[in-house]
C-alpha cells in the first residue's frame with residue numbers, strides 16, 4: 001500500500017505505536033476488507049465506520065462522494081485513528097487523490113485506498129514507479145465496479161499509465177450494491193449474470209477480471225461461474241491486506257493494539273449490526289455516531 005503523494009521511504013523505527021487503524025466504507029462492503037485485515041494482522045486494533053445513512057455512494061456525484069468521504073475520514077480521526085483505509089473503491093477512485101492533495105495534513109494523518117494495491121498487483125509495479133509504461137503481459141482486463149467508479153475513469157487511467165497495450169473494459173454494475181446491502185442474494189445473483197453477459201458481449205475472453213467494489217466478494221462465486229474459466233479473478237480483500245501488512249512493516253508507528261475492533265455506523269446500529277451477518281456470518285455490535 002502506498003501513499004499517493006508520499007512514496008514510502010525505508011523502514012521506520014518503532015515510535016509511539018498509535019491507536020486503532022480506521023476502516024471506512026459507504027456501508028457494509030468494507031467488512032470484506034476488514035475481515036482480511038484481521039486474518040492477516042490479528043494483533044492490530046481497528047475501528048470500522050460504515051456510512052450506511054448515505055449509502056450507496058456509487059450513484060452519487062463526485063462532489064457528493066468527496067464531501068461524504070472527508071466527513072467519514074474526519075469522524076475516524078476524531079476517534080483517534082491516525083491511519084485510515086478507504087475500504088471503498090468508489091471513495092478511493094473518486095475522492096482519495098483530491099483529499100490527499102487539498103485536505104489532508106500528512107504530518108498528522110495518512111489515508112490510503114483499496115485502489116492502489118490492485119493496480120500494483122496487475123502491473124507488478126510499485127505505485128511510485130513513474131517510468132514509462134512497459135509491456136507487463138497484461139492485455140484484456142474486465143472491471144466490474146459501481147457507476148461512479150466507472151465514470152471516474154481512474155482505473156483504466158492508472159493502469160495505462162503503467163502498462164502498454166492494455167485494454168480495460170468497464171462494466172458499471174447498477175443495482176448490485178443495493179441488492180447485496182438489502183440481503184437479496186437471489187436478485188444479486190441475477191444482476192451478476194446480466195452484468196457479466198453485458199461485459200462478455202464487448203470483451204468475450206477477459207484475461208483478468210477485477211471485482212472493483214468491496215461488496216462484490218460476497219457474490220464472487222456468481223462472477224466466477226459466469227466468467228470464462230481461463231479468466232483470472234482478482235481478489236481485492238486479500239491483496240489489500242497483504243499490502244497493508246507491507247505498509248505497516250515500513251511505517252511501524254501506525255501499528256498497535258491487541259486485536260480490538262469497534263464498529264460504527266451513521267445508520268440504525270441495531271439493523272446494521274444484524275445485516276452485517278450477510279458479510280461476516282455473524283451479527284456485529286455496531287454503535288451509532
Ligand code: DGL
Nearest residue numbers: 029056057058089090214
Ligand atoms: N463498497 C463500495 C465500493 O467499493 C461502494 C458501494 C456504494 O456505496 O455504492 O465501491
